[in-house]
Amino acid sequence: MINRFQVAMLAIGLLGAQMLLAQVPKDHDFHFLSVPKSWDEGLPMGNGWLGCLVWQKGDNLRISLDRADLWDERPMAGLDRAEFSYAWVIEQVRKKEYGIVQQYFDAPYEQQAGPTKLPGGALEILLHGEKPVGVHLSLSQGLTTISWEQGKRLETFVHATKPEGWFRISGFPITQEVLKLAPPEYKRMAFEKDKANSVEGSDLSRLGYPQGIAVGNSKEWWYRQQGWNGFYYEISVSMRRVSDNVVEGVWSISAHYPDQKSQKDARSIVNKSLAQGFDAALNSSAKWWKDYWSKSAVSVPDQLIERQYYREMYKFGCTARENGPMISLQAVWTADNGRLPPWKGDLHHDLNTQMSYWPGYTANHLPESSSMLSHLERNRKNHLAYTARYFGTPGLNVPGVSTYQGKEMGGWIQYSCSPTTSAWLAQHFYWQWQYSRDKVLLKKQVWPWLREASIHLEELSKPANGDENPKLPLSSSPEIYDNSLQAWFPDQWTNYDLALTRFLWEKTGEVALELGLAGEFQHWTRMAASLPPYVLEPNKALQFAFMEPYRQSHRHFSHLMAIYPLGLLDYQVASDQKIIDSSMKLLDSVGTQAWCGYSYSWLAALRARAHNGEGAREALRIFAEAFVSPNSFHLNGDQSGKGYSSFTYRPFTLEGNFAFAAGLQEMLLQSFGNKIQVFPARPSGWKNASFRNLRAEGAFLISADAQKVTVTSEQGGLLQLVLPPGKWACSTKCERQPDGIWTKNMRKGEKLEWVLSADH
DSSP states (O other), X not given: OOOHHHHHHHHHHHHHHHHHHTSSXXXXXXXXXXXXXXXXXXXXXXXXXXXXXXXXXXXXXXXEEEETTOEXXXXXXXXXXXXXXXHHHHHHHXXXXXXXXXXXXXXXXXXXXXXXXXXOEEEEEEOTTOOEEEEEEXXXXXXXXXXXXXXXXXXXXXXXXXXXXXXXXXXXXXXXXXXXXXXXXXXXXTGGGOOOOTTTOOBGGGGOOOOOOXXXXXXXXXXXXXXXXXXXXXXXXXXXXXXXXXXXXXXXXXXXXXXXXXXXXXHHHHHHHGGGOHHHXXXXXXXXXXXXXXXXXXXXXXXXXXXXXHHHHHHHHHHOOTTSOXXXXXXXXXXXXXXXXXXXXXXXXXXXXXXXXXXXXXXXXXXXXXXXXXXXXXXXXXXXXXXXXXXXXXXXXXXXXXXXXXXXXXXXXXXXXXXXXXXXXXXXXXXXXXXXXXXXXXXXXXXXXXXXXXXXXXXXXXXXXXXXXXXXXXXXXXXXXXXXXXXXXXXXXXXXXXXXXXXXXXXXXXXXXXXXXXXXXXXXXXHHHTSOOOOBOTTOOBOXXXXXOOOSOOSOOGGGTTTTTSOOSOTTSHHHHHXXXXXXHHHHHHOSTTOOHHHHHHHHHHHHHTXXXXXXXXXXXXXXXXSBOTTOOBOSSOOXXXXXXXXXXXXXXXXXXXXXXXXXXXXXXXXXTTEEEESTTOOTTOTTOXXXXXXXXXXXXXXXXXXXXXXXXXXXXXXXXXXXXXXXXXSSOOEEXXXXXXXXXXXXXXXXXXXEOTTO
C-alpha cells in the first residue's frame, strides 16, 4: 500500500518532471504593456556576433543594431612609453612616487576616446502615435513581437546561426514610409564640453570620424562608416513587400579591418538571404534554440529566481557561440545613446569575462563556453608580445583590460596589467577539459595555455635576497584601494594572487600527469607546494594580504577566490570549513554599502559553497529585485532604493547576470576536487527543486529531484558522489564509503540511478 509520504513525493516528482519538460515556461518570457523607452531596457536578441535591442525613441520604434567586432583599435595613448614595464612600476612604488604611474597609464583610459567598442546603427519604424497592445519576447525562439491598435504588428529576431537579423512589419499602408536606417552620430557639435567619464561614456564625436550617410528607399538601405586606420563597417538592409500590407526584411553588419582576411560584405549577405523569406529563416533559427534549451533544465519553487535564471541563460545563448567572439562588458548590446559604452565596452579580465562564462559549463553548453578559449587563442600573438614587453618574462599573460584583438588599454595598472590575469583565465581552459574530458582539447589547447601561464608566473616570482619560496615583487587584490599606491603590496602575496598561482600550478601538474609528462608533473607539483599558506586573521578569516584585514566594504571579493570560483577550500574538510565560515561571517559584518549587483551574484555562489542555501537564495533574490532593469540587464547599482548598496548608478554590464545563473547552479549541483555534490545548498523550502542534465566535472550528466538521482558518464571514469541526507539505494553495485561518498568506476555511456527509500 502506498503511504501518504509516497503519494506526496510522487506528486512532487511529477510536478518537477512537467516543469522540466516545459523547457522554458512561457511566463518567463518578457511581457510588457508598452515598448521600453530606453536602450538599456530594450528587448535583447543576438547570436554571439550580431545583436539588437528593440525600444522606442520618441515617436519611432527603434531596433538598435550591433556587431561584436565593431572596434576602434587605435593604440592607447602613452602605452608606447619605455616606462611601460612591470620593473619600472616596481621602482616607482618602492620610491612611493606613484603619481607618475597614474599619469602615464591610468589617465589616458579616461581622457582618450579610443580604443573602444563602437555601436552599429539602428532601424527606425515610424509609428505616428500608434499605441501598442502587446509586447512579447519569446525566450524559446528569440523572437520579439509587438502589436499595435488597428492590427499593426512587428516580428523580429536575430538568426541563431547566420550573420543576419530579420523583421516582418504588418498592417502599415503601402503608401506609408515604413522604415529607415539611422546611423550613429559620429559628427556632432560642441562635444568639447563633454566631461563624461568612462562609466557614463564620452560623446561619439570625440573619435573624430567622418559622418557616414545612410541611403535607401522602400526596398533597401545601406550605410558605411569609416573608422580608425582603414577600418570600416557596413550595414545593409533589404526588404520586399509580400502582400498589400506586409513587408519582410533582413539586415546584416560586416566589419572590415585592413590587416585581416576580407569577409563577406553585408549587402551580399542580405541580398542572398531575402529570398528564403521570414518564416523559413525563423524556423531554421528556432531549431538551434530548441536544441540549446534541450541541453539542461532547472526547476525551483521560487518564480522570481527561476525566471531570472532562464533569462540569464537566454542571454548566454544570445552572446556565446563556438569559435565566436568572447563576451565583453555589453557583448552585442552596445549603448545606443550617442555615447561610447560604459567602460568602453572592453574586455575586463579581472572579473567580468570570467563571470560571464561561469554558468556555461554546468548548464551543459560547452560549445558556447569554448568561445572564450578560441578568442584567446586567436589573440595569442598579441598576448605574447605584451607579456614579453611589459613583464619581460617568457610564457604567457593577458592584459587585464584589453581590446577585441587582445591589445592592452591601460587603466588602473594593478588590474589592467595584473601578473595573474592568465592564471584566472586558465581556469576556463581547465574547466573546458574537466567538464568534457576531451583529450584532444587537453593536449592542443589546455596544456599549452596552463604551462605557458605557469612559466610566466614562475619567472616573475623567482626568489630573491635569499628567500626560499616564490614571491611576487608587487601583488594586488582587485579592486581594493582602486588605483592608489596603497593598492600595491610589495614583496608579498595577496590572497588573490596566491590563490590563482596555487590553482594554476596545481592544475598544470594535474594536466601534466594526465598527459604522462612525469617531469612536468613533479616540477609544477613542487612549485605549488612551495607557496606559502593563505593569510588569515586569528579567527581564520581570509584577509586581503599580510597586515591588511578585510575591514571595508568592497564590491570585488578578490580575497575569497580560494572558496569560489577556484574551489581550493572545501567545506567538507574541517579546517577549510573554519576558514570559510569565518570569512563569510566577516564579509557579512562589514556590510554591503560598496557592493555592485555582481557582488550579490558572487555572494550566492560563495554561500552555496558554504552550504548556506537560505543565504544563497537571499542573495539571488536581492540581485533580481534590486540590480536589474525590466529587460533583466544588470545595471550595477541598486535600483530599488532599499539601501542594498551606496551605488545607485545604472551602467549596464553582463557579468552579474551570468554569475547569477552560476549562483543558482551551485545551490543545486557542485563539482570540484574530484567530487560531485547533489543539492549541497538547497533551502529548506525547496524540497521539490529539480534539474535535468546539469553537467559536472568528469563529464558526468546529472539529473535529480526529491526522490531520484541519475548519473550518466560520457567518457567513463571514477565517480565520487555526495547525495543529500537520506537512505539511498543504487541501481547497480556501488560502494558507499565511510565518509558517505558513493564511488563507482563507470564505463563510457553507463547510467546509474539512486532512489530515496520511501521510509526515509
